[in-house]
Amino acid sequence: MSRLLGGGPILEIHELKAQGVSIRGISRRLGYSRNTVRKWLRARTPPQRKARAPQPSKLDPFKDYVRCRMAEGVYNTNKLYKEIKSQGYSGGKSILKSYVKPFRPPAKPSAVVRFDTLPGEQAQVDFGTFAYEDGLGRHRIYAFVMVLSWSRAMYVEFVEKCDLVTLLRCHVHAFEAFGGVPRTILYDNLKAVVQGRNDSKVVWNAKFADFALLAGFIPRACRPYRAQTKGKVERAIGYLRQNFWVGLKFTDLDDLNAQAGAWCADTANQRIHSTTKARPCDLITSEGLLPMPDHRYMSMFVSRDREVSRDGFVSFDGSRYGVPWLYAGKTVQVREIGHYVEIMVGSTRVALHTKAKPGSTVKLQDQWSGLPMDSPGPSRQRGIALLVPDPDVQVRGLSEYDQLCGGGRL
Numbered sequence: 056m057s058r059l060l061g062g063g064p065i066l067e068i069h070e071l072k073a074q075g076v077s078i079r080g081i082s083r084r085l086g087y088s089r090n091t092v093r094k095w096l097r098a099r100t101p102p103q104r105k106a107r108a109p110q111p112s113k114l115d116p117f118k119d120y121v122r123c124r125m126a127e128g129v130y131n132t133n134k135l136y137k138e139i140k141s142q143g144y145s146g147g148k149s150i151l152k153s154y155v156k157p158f159r160p161p162a163k164p165s166a167v168v169r170f171d172t173l174p175g176e177q178a179q180v181d182f183g184t185f186a187y188e189d190g191l192g193r194h195r196i197y198a199f200v201m202v203l204s205w206s207r208a209m210y211v212e213f214v215e216k217c218d219l220v221t222l223l224r225c226h227v228h229a230f231e232a233f234g235g236v237p238r239t240i241l242y243d244n245l246k247a248v249v250q251g252r253n254d255s256k257v258v259w260n261a262k263f264a265d266f267a268l269l270a271g272f273i274p275r276a277c278r279p280y281r282a283q284t285k286g287k288v289e290r291a292i293g294y295l296r297q298n299f300w301v302g303l304k305f306t307d308l309d310d311l312n313a314q315a316g317a318w319c320a321d322t323a324n325q326r327i328h329s330t331t332k333a334r335p336c337d338l339i340t341s342e343g344l345l346p347m348p349d350h351r352y353m354s355m356f357v358s359r360d361r362e363v364s365r366d367g368f369v370s371f372d373g374s375r376y377g378v379p380w381l382y383a384g385k386t387v388q389v390r391e392i393g394h395y396v397e398i399m400v401g402s403t404r405v406a407l408h409t410k411a412k413p414g415s416t417v418k419l420q421d422q423w424s425g426l427p428m429d430s431p432g433p434s435r436q437r438g439i440a441l442l443v444p445d446p447d448v449q450v451r452g453l454s455e456y457d458q459l460c461g462g463g464r465l
Contacts, residue, residue, distance in 0.1 A: 121155065133298065134297075172205055183296065185300055205342060207330070207335045215372075239273045242277065269348055269356075295323075323335070375417065376411075379419065395409055
């Protein structure tokens with residue numbers, strides 16, 4: 056039986072034949088039978104090997120799920136690997152990568168200049184816009200993202216607005232999460248912080264400038280049309296979008312931020328970063344951040360003045376929160392702390408509520424306790440109406456009316 060040859064030996068057979076070597080000589084020189092030599096001298100193309108039957112893979116039971124996730128835009132193999140592993144997948148990640156690779160949209164890399172910083176020297180901040188759908192349609196929500204430039208540690212907080220109060224509140228939360236303050240923070244000319252430029256000099260929002268001064272950091276603004284200088288936070292937002300957001304399900308803003316916090320702690324800050332070759336959670340201990348500012352100074356920037364209504368409520372983010380009746384008509388300071396709404400008068404806390412959904416009214420326990428039912432002071436006479444019963448009506452017979460009328464007829 057002739058052996059199956061590759062293209063190289065067949066070419067050698069033809070070369071020897073062209074040199075005038077006999078079939079028997081070729082057979083002796085190469086070690087093939089004469090029938091094999093004759094067969095491949097007649098052949099015009101290299102032999103075609105039979106395709107091997109596909110072997111079963113550990114990924115097979117999960118391919119339908121992976122295809123569904125890719126249809127939803129999820130191509131991140133780290134995310135997919137976690138999901139199918141929780142469903143019982145016991146194979147390796149390389150099999151999954153090979154399966155996903157042909158379906159992955161082509162990347163469009165662009166050349167940029169890398170800016171590296173020293174530990175504790177810089178953070179970068181930006182908002183990302185994210186879309187979600189519910190039974191009422193399509194909506195937008197924003198992600199505040201701060202990245203420490205040296206360690207690549209991330210802080211993420213989803214918010215409904217990008218106003219200055221929200222921005223400052225997120226800064227305080229990020230400082231608390233990192234355990235300190237970076238020396239400089241880079242921004243991409245956010246409207247909430249940059250009011251304009253005067254001869255290339257940045258004009259900062261006055262309240263934001265006061266906040267930066269008390270917090271102890273120096274704000275920097277990217278040069279116009281040079282957003283690459285804050286590429287670390289841009290890539291972090293892209294990573295958040297691909298690894299966390301796509302295919303996510305959440306019930307409300309609190310649930311969303313709880314999931315985002317867990318993702319930062321368990322995934323984003325635990326992964327080995329492709330540039331630093333280390334985990335952000337390990338490097339952050341060597342950042343050498345500035346100490347946290349006094350919380351009393353920070354609170355003035357994250358609270359809002361509100362007047363208490365006559366019935367003892369203040370409005371905050373679309374809901375009404377109860378306040379002791381003694382403060383009706385007075386101005387209080389309201390701020391959001393995590394999942395709570397704190398109401399202060401000066402340095403005194405007068406109420407603390409769990410944050411409610413917009414449109415809610417949240418009462419305070421004993422909100423009206425001690426409220427006198429009768430107003431003090433002299434009473435005032437008010438005009439009133441008197442309800443009296445109907446007068447008695449005597450019922451008479453028709454004959455009596457005839458007598459009164461003289462017995463005549465009309």
